[in-house]
Amino acid sequence: MADTAFVRDKMLAPQKAPSSEVGALRWMRENLFSGPLNTILTLAALYFVYVIVATIGPWLSRSVWNASTLQECRAIVEASFGEGKKGACFAVINERWQQIIFGFYPRDLYWRPTLTMVLMLVALGPVLFTWVPRKLLWFSFAFPAVAFWLLWGGTVWLPVAILLAFGVAYAAYRVLTPVNGLLGIVAAIIAPILYWLYLCAPLANVLETALPFGLRTLQSHEFGGFLLSSVIGVSGIAFSLPLGILLALGRQSDLFVVKTTCVAFIEGFRGVPLITLLFVASLLLNYFLPPGTEFDVILRVIIMVTIFSAAYMAEVVRGGLAALPRGQYEAADALGLDYWQAQRLIIMPQALKVSIPGIVGNFIGLFKDTTLVSFISLQDPLQLVASIRANQEWNGIYWELFIFVGLLFFAFCFPMSRYSMYLERKLKTDHR
Amino acid sequence: MSTAVDAPGSNFRLGMLIYDTRYRSLTIQVVFLALLIAFFVWLVDNTIHNLSLKGKDFDFGFLFVRAGYDINQTLVEYTNDSTHGRALVVGLLNTLFLAFLCCVLATIIGLIAGVLRLSKNWIVSRLMAIYIETVRNVPVVLWIVLVNAIMSISMPEPKEFRGENPSASMILFDSVAVTNRGVYLPEPLFEHGMGSLQLGYFSVSLNLLAILAVIIGSVWGYRRIQASATKVQHVTGVRPVTWWKSVLIITVPIVALKFALGFHLGYPELKGFNFNGGLQARNSLIAMWIALSVYSATYIAENVRAGVMAISRGQTEAALALGLRSGLALRLVVLPQALRLIVPPLISQYLSITKNTSLAIAVGYMDLRSTLGGITMNQTGREMESMLLLMGIYLTISLIISALMNVYNKSIALKER
Numbered sequence: 001m002a003d004t005a006f007v008r009d010k011m012l013a014p015q016k017a018p019s020s021e022v023g024a025l026r027w028m029r030e031n032l033f034s035g036p037l038n039t040i041l042t043l044a045a046l047y048f049v050y051v052i053v054a055t056i057g058p059w060l061s062r063s064v065w066n067a068s069t070l071q072e073c074r075a076i077v078e079a080s081f082g083e084g085k086k087g088a089c090f091a092v093i094n095e096r097w098q099q100i101i102f103g104f105y106p107r108d109l110y111w112r113p114t115l116t117m118v119l120m121l122v123a124l125g126p127v128l129f130t131w132v133p134r135k136l137l138w139f140s141f142a143f144p145a146v147a148f149w150l151l152w153g154g155t156v157w158l159p160v161a162i163l164l165a166f167g168v169a170y171a172a173y174r175v176l177t178p179v180n181g182l183l184g185i186v187a188a189i190i191a192p193i194l195y196w197l198y199l200c201a202p203l204a205n206v207l208e209t210a211l212p213f214g215l216r217t218l219q220s221h222e223f224g225g226f227l228l229s230s231v232i233g234v235s236g237i238a239f240s241l242p243l244g245i246l247l248a249l250g251r252q253s254d255l256f257v258v259k260t261t262c263v264a265f266i267e268g269f270r271g272v273p274l275i276t277l278l279f280v281a282s283l284l285l286n287y288f289l290p291p292g293t294e295f296d297v298i299l300r301v302i303i304m305v306t307i308f309s310a311a312y313m314a315e316v317v318r319g320g321l322a323a324l325p326r327g328q329y330e331a332a333d334a335l336g337l338d339y340w341q342a343q344r345l346i347i348m349p350q351a352l353k354v355s356i357p358g359i360v361g362n363f364i365g366l367f368k369d370t371t372l373v374s375f376i377s378l379q380d381p382l383q384l385v386a387s388i389r390a391n392q393e394w395n396g397i398y399w400e401l402f403i404f405v406g407l408l409f410f411a412f413c414f415p416m417s418r419y420s421m422y423l424e425r426k427l428k429t430d431h432r
Numbered sequence: 433m434s435t436a437v438d439a440p441g442s443n444f445r446l447g448m449l450i451y452d453t454r455y456r457s458l459t460i461q462v463v464f465l466a467l468l469i470a471f472f473v474w475l476v477d478n479t480i481h482n483l484s485l486k487g488k489d490f491d492f493g494f495l496f497v498r499a500g501y502d503i504n505q506t507l508v509e510y511t512n513d514s515t516h517g518r519a520l521v522v523g524l525l526n527t528l529f530l531a532f533l534c535c536v537l538a539t540i541i542g543l544i545a546g547v548l549r550l551s552k553n554w555i556v557s558r559l560m561a562i563y564i565e566t567v568r569n570v571p572v573v574l575w576i577v578l579v580n581a582i583m584s585i586s587m588p589e590p591k592e593f594r595g596e597n598p599s600a601s602m603i604l605f606d607s608v609a610v611t612n613r614g615v616y617l618p619e620p621l622f623e624h625g626m627g628s629l630q631l632g633y634f635s636v637s638l639n640l641l642a643i644l645a646v647i648i649g650s651v652w653g654y655r656r657i658q659a660s661a662t663k664v665q666h667v668t669g670v671r672p673v674t675w676w677k678s679v680l681i682i683t684v685p686i687v688a689l690k691f692a693l694g695f696h697l698g699y700p701e702l703k704g705f706n707f708n709g710g711l712q713a714r715n716s717l718i719a720m721w722i723a724l725s726v727y728s729a730t731y732i733a734e735n736v737r738a739g740v741m742a743i744s745r746g747q748t749e750a751a752l753a754l755g756l757r758s759g760l761a762l763r764l765v766v767l768p769q770a771l772r773l774i775v776p777p778l779i780s781q782y783l784s785i786t787k788n789t790s791l792a793i794a795v796g797y798m799d800l801r802s803t804l805g806g807i808t809m810n811q812t813g814r815e816m817e818s819m820l821l822l823m824g825i826y827l828t829i830s831l832i833i834s835a836l837m838n839v840y841n842k843s844i845a846l847k848e849r
């Protein structure tokens with residue numbers, strides 16, 4: 001053992017890593033300064049951020065919240081911060097925010113749209129999240145009628161009578177199915193239509209005279225601002241998805257006539273700008289309907305927006321259908337499911353899951369597109385901004401108003417896109 | 433042994449129309465078609481009835497009547513003595529021109545933003561994420577109106593460019609003036625130009641044609657030189673030196689043409705209260721161009737990001753293992769695959785840009801909607817004809833672009849089985 005020079009019998013204590021290889025320094029070296037190009041990019045980005053902050057920061061910090069004209073605003077800023085200084089004049093928002101949000105809705109009735117909004121959140125709960133009690137779905141189902149009654153007012157019995165149609169359909173189905181299955185389905189479709197056409201209004205009248213209960217009736221032209229955008233947007237979203245799914249199925253169908261019609265419908269409405277359709281709604285629709293038909297303008301716009309969006313939705317859903325392997329259809333057939341059962345239980349759950357990003361993207365697009373109604377002189381937020389800017393008191397102001405309106409839309413659209421990501425993660429079943 | 437069931441006889445019962453799958457699809461289609469036809473008959477009947485109630489007819493003759501209104505930005509010759517049809521063409525060209533400008537700028541911004549969004553640089557990718565999320569979650573109309581407001585309120589007036597110590601100055605070597613009345617750009621002028629060619633309805637500038645012809649000729653010559661060099665290389669194994677030929681054939685003809693036509697730039701100059709000379713791009717055009725491009729670029733950026741991310745890292749590694757340099761690997765392996773994913777959504781983005789140009793109504797740019805679907809419609813009172821024509825034209829443009837896209841998709845589709 002004597003010729004063994006040296007054997008270490010004790011471990012050395014571990015040394016600390018060099019300071020450039022740990023913590024913030026390492027992160028910066030790897031992420032910000034990993035090469036000449038990256039360094040230049042980082043410096044440019046930092047400079048950009050500095051310029052933005054140096055411009056916006058002082059402007060925001062000198063903001064004025066109480067003034068009645070733009071001149072007064074500027075005078076206050078100059079008085080408190082020195083000659084030639086510029087500051088944000090959020091006084092215009094302070095003075096007009098109610099108008100931008102509610103339009104010309106009567107001031108003493110603001111509780112109605114506010115309550116509708118709160119109820120909408122409650123109604124959306126069970127649709128969006130599975131942990132909300134399932135019983136609430138019944139409320140979600142009744143919500144459109146409730147919202148209509150709260151927003152437009154009138155007697156409470158009209159929406160109740162309209163909702164009764166579903167009871168009528170169910171009753172017709174239950175009574176006639178034992179006689180003949182097909183007859184039951186046909187009756188369930190025809191009975192509520194007949195009910196709506198002939199029984200609904202008289203029934204509501206009778207109930208109203210027996211038990212009068214209602215809210216003050218409002219006209220559609222009193223709607224405006226973000227309320228109008230939400231009404232059009234939410235109804236468009238609610239109606240365009242089912243219509244879009246039907247169109248997509250029609251386009252995939254083996255029935256030649258159905259398929260051709262659906263293709264023509266989809267391509268026709270996708271090929272023209274929404275604004276031309278809105279013009280059709282406001283100028284031409286009266287030509288297409290029987291003479292003397294009066295048609296609420298918001299309803300017309302909702303119909304057009306729904307159709308337009310449904311055409312896009314159909315293409316998104318078709319993409320999802322095309323992504324399904326052929327074997328899924330064959331397996332459904334092999335199980336002996338009929339067409340609708342196969343769609344409901346096998347095809348649609350998978351196809352819709354694949355197309356979630358596209359569907360939500362479409363919803364967001366539709367919601368943003370509601371601003372186009374300002375061009376057919378409905379009072380949407382942008383139209384109201386234009387009229388505030390044309391006002392003598394606020395002539396020349398724009399950043400503050402556009403920031404406010406932009407934030408309103410952002411507050412709706414951004415959560416929607418985040419929700420779609422959450423849903424995608426939640427429904428992900430493959431483990432790749 | 434099972435007993436063979438008799439083949440169904442030809443005794444047709446009415447119930448078979450519904451319960452027999454052979455007939456059911458036919459029944460459904462016939463009923464559907466009947467309903468569809470009934471619906472259209474109803475629509476057309478109503479329309480005819482309503483038109484006659486208002487004492488109107490259905491006639492496109494108004495397109496050949498004097499328009500009588502001015503258009504402030506035209507690409508082809510137009511006066512208020514021209515016909516409504518000509519105003520339509522002016523509007524259509526303005527629409528296509530704006531769409532083209534937006535597509536180019538949106539592609540450039542979108543590519544850069546998409547690539548930077550993928551960058552490992554934390555600050556840059558955060559900044560791009562903020563840009564993309566903010567811009568695409570706010571309506572495009574708001575951006576258009578905002579840019580228009582910035583242009584017409586915050587930009588200097590032409591008179592501020594005047595004097596010894598002007599408070600505003602022209603940019604890019606005194607050639608471009610950004611004012612609240614629009615942007616003034618240098619215009620191309622020809623000292624001995626060749627005039628223009630009358631082609632019936634249009635007059636086409638011969639100068640432009642000559643420039644186009646020379647450029648096409650140069651490119652063709654360049655490709656011929658390259659092709660012959662490749663041929664020599666295949667035969668002898670040595671590629672002849674061609675770079676000086678290439679440089680010559682690209683530069684000499686165009687320089688010669690420049691002197692032959694006496695080409696020079698006419699710079700905008702301040703005269704009186706406004707700029708004279710040069711081209712004026714109105715605020716409406718600038719607002720549409722910038723807002724629409726910046727907005728659409730966010731969508732293109734996301735497409736680019738998705739396309740690049742979808743190519744697995746193994747592809748690059750395999751290309752490098754084959755001995756390709758990184759530039760070649762990108763060009764021959766990664767890009768062709770990424771493009772297959774990027775180009776189709778890119779083209780549909782172009783389509784939606786073209787349709788979004790109709791938002792020019794927000795700032796008063798004279799596009800197709802403003803001429804045919806705006807002033808012409810209001811002056812002649814022919815809503816039905818104007819709107820149908822307008823929608824027909826937009827539909828045609830869309831269908832043409834989709835058809836081109838389908839051709840492209842077919843040509844790059846994976847050739848399998």
